[in-house]
Amino acid sequence: SDRYDTFQEVLQDADPFNFMLTKVRGIPDKFNNKLAVNIKDILAVSMGNLVESAQFNYMHDIPWLMQQYPPEHRSKPLLIVHGEDRQGKISLHEAAHNFPNVTLCQAKLDMLYGTHHSKMMLLIYTNGLRVVIHTANLVEQDWDQKTQGVWISPLFPKLEEGELSLDGITADSVTHFKRDLVEYLSMYKSISLMRWKKHILQHDFTSARVFLIASIPGRHTNDAKSKWGHMKVRKILSKQGPDSAMVRNWSAIGQFSSVGSLGADQTKYLCGEWLQSMLSSRGVSTQYASRDVSTKTLKLIFPTIDNVRTSLEGYKAGASIPYNIQNARRQEYFHTFLHKWKASNRGRSRASPHLKSYSLLSPDSKKAAWFMVTSANMSKAAWGMLEKNSSQLMIRSYEIGVLFLPHLFDENCKQFSVSEEEKSESYLHFPLPWDVPLEPYTKTVSSVVFSLKNKI
Numbered sequence: 157s158d159r160y161d162t163f164q165e166v167l168q169d170a171d172p173f174n175f176m177l178t179k180v181r182g183i184p185d186k187f188n189n190k191l192a193v194n195i196k197d198i199l200a201v202s203m204g205n206l207v208e209s210a211q212f213n214y215m216h217d218i219p220w221l222m223q224q225y226p227p228e229h230r231s232k233p234l235l236i237v238h239g240e241d242r243q244g245k246i247s248l249h250e251a252a253h254n255f256p257n258v259t260l261c262q263a264k265l266d267m268l269y270g271t272h273h274s275k276m277m278l279l280i281y282t283n284g285l286r287v288v289i290h291t292a293n294l295v296e297q298d299w300d301q302k303t304q305g306v307w308i309s310p311l312f313p314k315l316e317e318g319e320l321s322l323d324g325i326t327a328d329s330v331t332h333f334k335r336d337l338v339e340y341l342s343m344y345k346s347i348s349l350m351r352w353k354k355h356i357l358q359h360d361f362t363s364a365r366v367f368l369i370a371s372i373p374g375r376h377t378n379d380a381k382s383k384w385g386h387m388k389v390r391k392i393l394s395k396q397g398p399d400s401a402m403v404r405n406w407s408a409i410g411q412f413s414s415v416g417s418l419g420a421d422q423t424k425y426l427c428g429e430w431l432q433s434m435l436s437s438r439g440v441s442t443q444y445a446s447r448d449v450s451t452k453t454l455k456l457i458f459p460t461i462d463n464v465r466t467s468l469e470g471y472k473a474g475a476s477i478p479y480n481i482q483n484a485r486r487q488e489y490f491h492t493f494l495h496k497w498k499a500s501n502r503g504r505s506r507a508s509p510h511l512k513s514y515s516l517l518s519p520d521s522k523k524a525a526w527f528m529v530t531s532a533n534m535s536k537a538a539w540g541m542l543e544k545n546s547s548q549l550m551i552r553s554y555e556i557g558v559l560f561l562p563h564l565f566d567e568n569c570k571q572f573s574v575s576e577e578e579k580s581e582s583y584l585h586f587p588l589p590w591d592v593p594l595e596p597y598t599k600t601v602s603s604v605v606f607s608l609k610n611k612i
């Protein structure tokens with residue numbers, strides 16, 4: 157049945173991927189029942205007796221956020237991890253001043269134009285710890301009528317005293333999710349996050365079946381080069397990704413809500429570097445000569461003007477899909493890869509997309525070799541750019557996401573079934589946020605959304 161009485165039932169139904177979309181005001185109930193969640197569900201008492209939490213994000217409306225916690229939890233310690241400085245930081249401290257349980261942690265942004273874009277909740281309960289990695293800012297309009305992605309971890313039980321090791325990571329999963337999350341938190345070099353690192357270490361993460369894909373600002377060299385951004389994706393896919401032979405003519409899919417400056421032509425960054433990571437696979441992977449990458453090999457999803465105009469929010473949705481007009485004119489090649497936003501299977505064709513998702517799709521659009529949901533938009537700042545003859549990866553922003561590989565959920569499974577029509581028994585069905593097959597743009601730049609900022 158698609159009727160669930162409690163969110164616990166919704167969560168059980170979401171097993172084993174636990175990948176959901178945020179509830180949308182104004183669409184039929186059935187699309188807000190199954191595989192849908194709102195922030196109050198995540199913070200509800202039924203999820204556990206909260207001890208303390210941490211909210212990593214780009215935008216925090218603190219009074220609004222406090223109202224999303226149930227009354228019983230509003231006085232529990234809350235750490236807000238942000239990237240604000242100067243006036244933004246002052247405003248945040250003023251807003252936090254009224255809530256004695258709230259402390260702030262300013263993530264250092266050493267790279268120009270970098271942002272603290274990561275969106276994650278760490279929730280400590282009396283009986284365990286939960287990680288939520290998502291794509292929504294902590295402001296009301298991000299949770300109202302947009303399409304946002306949310307991954308809710310299993311409840312990670314607390315380790316017994318004796319199970320703790322003084323060095324190294326115990327009770328990790330085969331995806332090394334715990335090791336990678338600890339390393340991500342360490343990179344902030346913040347005292348308040350040292351505490352949270354210890355909390356992570358004290359819990360049993362063996363049930364985590366996703367890979368952590370994160371970005372940390374900086375110039376990463378040697379082993380660190382493959383710990384972050386698109387090079388982490390390249391490393392995982394080349395070791396544990398699909399067989400090269402199976403995915404030879406499959407398409408990389410990128411879906412995002414903002415676009416950076418990607419260079420003068422596609423052979424440089426988009427297809428010459430970033431796509432090489434997304435098309436990585438096990439075995440002899442044909443290094444795509446980036447000039448012969450066709451629009452078959454790479455399909456990008458970005459809302460058209462019509463998508464925005466007819467969205468539930470109307471034109472103001474454009475404020476969250478910034479695409480700078482000067483930028484767009486410098487990279488007209490980008491628009492040849494673009495496809496419309498369509499999500500009728502999830503009842504969200506009119507819920508403007510703010511999630512970011514990536515996948516590798518079969519030519520018949522019925523199978524996926526992997527799926528990723530992340531805060532990372534289609535930009536060098538988010539995914540990183542190789543420099544100095546590919547000896548270092550330069551990243552500007554903090555980002556965080558999770559990667560789903562079929563064999564981690566069923567060792568005999570090499571592909572996800574993603575077709576709504578053929579829900580075959582032999583394949584695991586993965587709930588995509590957007591409709592397949594994808595629909596290409598009919599025109600070029602004129603249909604590309606320019607944020608309202610460029611209109612006014």
Ligand SMILES: CNc1ccc(C(=O)O)c(C(=O)O)c1
Pocket residue numbers: 214215271273293413414476477478510531533
């Ligand atoms: C420069 N600041 C941002 C640019 C893009 C986005 C996005 O996610 O589309 C966000 C955000 O919403 O976190 C912030």
